[in-house]
Structure formats: C-alpha cells, structure tokens
Amino acid sequence: MSDHEYKHEDLKSLTHLFRTNDPLNPSQTATVQQKLDHQDAAIQNLEQQLHALQVDRARYASLLCPLRSKPLPIELWGDIFAIVIARLHAQLDDMELESPTSARAAGMGVRENVSRARTKLIQLCLVSKAWRDAVYATPYLWSRLDIYWPSLDFDKVVRWFGLARGHPRKRLCISPTHLYGFKEWQFDVLKRLMEEGPLIEYLELDMINGASGLGEGGRLYAAMVRRLKYPKRREMKGKRPWDLVKSFSIHSDFANANVKDLIIPFQHLTTLHLALPGFYDSISWNDEAAEGADSQVPFSLPPATLQNLTTLSITQCDWRRSVLVALLKWCTNVEHLTLAYITVASLDADDDDDDDLSLVLSSTGVLLPALKVLLLRNLDPRVGRVYPSDYQSVLGVLRMPNLEELDMGFAKVLEWHPEDAGDDPEDPEYRWQDCELLERGMRAFGERVVKEAKASGRAEVTGDVNRSEPEDERAGSGSGSGEPALKRLRLHNLYISSKSLTSILQALPPSISHLTLDSVYSDSTLFKRLEQASDKSALLPRLQTLELLNIKRECTHIPDIYAFVASRRLFGEFNVPGMEETVALKELRMSIVEKKRGNNKSKGKGEGEAEVGASRADDILRLVYGVDVDIRLIREGED
DSSP states (O other): OOHHHHHHHHHHTTGGGGGSOOOOOHHHHHHHHHHHHHHHHHHHHHHHHHHHHHHHHHHHHHTTOHHHHSOOOHHHHHHHHHHHHHHHHHHHHHHHHHOGGGGBGGGSOOBOOTTHHHHHHHHHHTTOHHHHHHHHTOGGGGSEEEEEGGGOOHHHHHHHHHTTTTOSOOEEEEEOOTTOOOOHHHHHHHHHHHHHSOOOSEEEEEEOOOSTTOOOHHHHHHHHHHTOOOOOOGGGTTOOGGGGOOEEEEEEOGGGOOGGGOOOOOTTOSEEEEEOOSOSOOOOOSTTSOTTGGGOOGGGOOHHHHHTOSEEEEEEEOOOHHHHHHHHTTOTTOOEEEEEEOOGGGOOGGGGOOTTHHHHHTTTOEEOTTOOEEEEEEEOTTOTTTOOSSTTSHHHHEEOTTOOEEEEEEOOOOTTSOGGGOSOTTSTTOOOOOOHHHHHHHHHHHHHHHHHHHHHHHHHHTTOSOTTSOHHHHHHSSTTTTSOOOOEEEEEEEEOOHHHHHHHHHHSOTTOOEEEEEEEEOOTTHHHHHHTOSOGGGSSTTOOEEEEEEEEGGGOOHHHHHHHHHHTTTTTOTTSTTOTTOOOOOEEEEEEEEOOOOSOOSOOHHHHHHHHHHHHHHHHHHHTTOOEEEEEEEETTOO
C-alpha cells in the first residue's frame, strides 16, 4: 500500500469524528495537522498563481487604455500638471506664513526646499514625450522660478521665463542657502535682470541668513537699487522695467539689513510683503515732538506707494506698535492685510510702551476703509499684546467698517499648567486654560464693530453718506446699512476652555454667517454649553455655515454637536416670537481626527455602533432639519 493510499485511509477513518464531539488522540491530531499543512501549501501556491495571472492581465489590459486610442488633449495634461505645481508652491508659501521660523533650517534662517516645484517640473518632463510636450506647452508652469542666491544666473533666468511665452504674471523668488553669504556679483545679476531681463510682476528677495559674518545682504541690495539705470532698449526708452513689478516681497534680519537699506524703487505696487526685524525706532507721538512727526512714514517709504496697495503682509513681526500703526495709517486702499507675529514668548510686553500713542488713538483709531480680510498669525492667547480691551491693541486701534473676514491663527502653547497638571490635552489631569485677555479683547472688538455699524447706519439716514457710491454697493457693505459687514470668522490652533470659548462666541457680532473652528481644542462640554445658552437667539443668530475641522474624538462629544445643531431648528422661523432676525443653519462641515489603530481589520463593537449612530444623526439633520452635512474621518498618520 502506497504512502498516499495509507494517508487517504487514515483520513477516511476520521470521518466519523465529524458527527461526534469525541476528543482526538495524538495520532489522529498529527494526521489532521498534516492535512491542514498540505491544504495551506496548496492554497499558497494557487494564490501565487492567481497573483501572477492578475499582474500579467493588468499589463495586457494597459494596452487597451483609452488614452492610447484617444489621448488626453495636451491642454488637459497641462492643467493637471499646473494643479500639482501650484500645490507645491502653496505649501512653501503657507509654511512661511504660518510659522516663519519653522521654514528655516536648524535656526540658521535658511529657507528649505525652495526648488521642490522646479525639480518636480523637470521630473514630469522625463516621464514621456507626451508629458514633456504638455509641460512645454503650458506657459503657467514656467511663470514662477524659485532659486537660491548662489545659483542666480542671468541667462538661466531668461531661458526659464522664455518658456512662459508672455504669461503676464512672472514671479521670481530668490532665497539664501545654508552658511553662504551674499556676494556683490549676485546683486549685479539682479540689477541686470531689472534692467534687461524679462518683465517680472512678482519679485521676492529673501535675505535672512543668521550665520555670523554673513550680513551683507541689505547693504548690497541698497547699493544695487541706487545704481539702477534706465534701459537702453528702444522699446523701453523713457520707461523703467522695474516699475512693472506689481508685487514685491523682502525678507531681512538684523544681520543683513539696516533701516537705511530698505529702499523700494517700485512705484506701481499693489502687493507688498515685509518680513523685517524691529530695527526701526519708535515714532514719537509726544507733544514735544517736532511738528509733523505724526505724518512720518516708517522706513521713509513713499506715501503714494502705500496708498496704492491693495494687499499688505507683514510677517516675523516684532515691531513696536507705534511703527506698525504709523505704517498702516497710510494704507487706506488695502483690502487684504496679514500680520504674522514672531514667537511671542520672546517678546517683552514692557518694551512695547508707545509714548502717548494710546492716548492719541483712543478716540480716533486708524481707519482702513477698504479692508475686507484681516489675517492674524502666530498669536498667543495669554499675552495682552494683541488682545487687551483698550485701544493699545491691533484689533482695538484699527477701524475696519467694511471688514468681511477675520482669520486668527494661534501659536501652539501648552506650558500653561503646573508640572503636576500635565501638558497633554488627553491627560486626565489636563486643565483647559481660561483665556480671559482674549475674551475681553474679542468682547470689546464685537461691541465696537456693532457700534460703528449702527453709527454708520445713522449717518446714512441723516444723509451723511457718499451718494456717488452705487446703491447696491452701499447695501452690500456693512457701512451705511447699520449691519456689520463681518461675515466670516476662523480660529485656528487654539487650546482653550469651553467657558472662555463660549464667552467669545457669544460676544461676536450677530452678522457672522460662517464660523470655522480649525484645530480648536476644548473640553467636551463646549457644545453642551452652547446648546444650553440662556438666550439662544443672541448666539450667532445669522450663522449659516459651521465648520469644525481637525477635531479630536477624544476631546469632543460628537452627540453634543448634533444636539446643538438641532437646537437651532426654530432659527429662521419668522412666525416664532424672538426668531424674526435669525437665519437657519444650512451647512455643517466636520473632519474628525482619530488615532490610527492597529492592523485589526474588524472594528470594535463600540466604534462600529458610534459610526452607525453618527450616520443616523446625519440623516436626521438632512431630512428633518434640512442641514447639508459633510463628515470626514482622518486617521492619524494617514494622508
């Protein structure tokens, strides 16, 4: 009898065990295990064959791809590539805006990865001839060049922008490298580009390099500007090519600049980005100051240039408040203003005494009539530098009758508690901070916005208004209608107690229609507090869109959010007393961050039931309350 027949006989003798619960003896157990091993090997062999067949099939299926018989238009490929490159550019710009110091290498002031987009563009050209043709056929892809100072070359820049073929918005960004100083020949090349090179609309000069002994950037830049000459080309006779620059960005530090070196020769700017140290002396506002001192312009910038700006951005800001206000008072046409502070822990509030500035501006303030968007970055809710309720703050000094959007991003600060209280929000001992200064500042800001809007409305009734302005434009703005223009508020990266955050939301102007809380972390009772507010009709009565982004499930009680939305059911019902001036909530957007679990494919019972419950709540909000709901889950560690 063969071995196979013997094993077959052995297995056949075990068939009666399927009908009983009798235990197996050692011989039977060994026989069954051999059978299982044999089947596992057979299954693995079949899986390998199946995988090989699938891979081979996919190779042949690719030959039938519709793109072979009907390729995508070259313009569409160009649009796809443009999205990829624009995203890389946006990441670089956002990194500089959100946290200027994090964009520098090892604290040396060097901006990293400026060539990522250029490298990606070259890689796209190497994929295939079709992709290369699409890249060369898309002028937008060649309209921006990020380059390091040591790599600056006139011919290379001209060739690069030559591929843009007349694209109207050429952008040149020059950044320093690690431990490499600035050389005179680099500014000679820049001077030649200004005089003879392609017409550039956006110019960015980064001269921040904290390495000792490398501080020549500001002096060389100023010398270059003073040597600029009119071009000799006939078609540009009598004109200065650098006057075609509409957007200018300059970054410098103490090591590479002096206040006398800041010269801006571009007379037709609409966008200006300054990242300068606080090396400018405070402007004296005392009565003993010389006559006309209050009309000085910081850095001797031309007033006409500032008055022509529509976008102004000041990052790494550690200026004295008097200097900042003295600059802003000239920017009467700015519509988009960004102030990004340096790490506030390094600031000394005692050094920010501005003579009699607070007394001068407490009754008048600084009027920015055209401002629509205000972005504040790297704020510290503990420090009174920006938020005190008096007129020494930015929000208190600025008068912005047409402000439509306020975006406030905070520096991540967790050193609020004693050592025994823990510094991790998921720690049971963690105590959420009451931000009283922030509460008072936002309350004062909200009251002033409403007061100014009402005063503007009374001025219109009494006829004290510009009648030359179109009626529909006056109605669309907050000024003149008695209704604040502020519609959108975004808070980002804020750790705060539910008590303080509830107080802030209750103090906001009633005109807010779009509220975004992005990475705002509070204790789980927040929305319970909001739902149980004593006067619900006074809490954001015109809110239509609520965005809760990057919230952590561990710190948030999700059912309370649904209950809060449901509690606003009567909003917008004009036949209900007290709800005449309210608007129903229309959109709820949430992204929930969850910890990445193990490799278990099956979800726990509690997690599965929670997701089913959330799905049912979504359906109720959509069908019963008419709210457009969009909920997204984000696993930590996953893209």
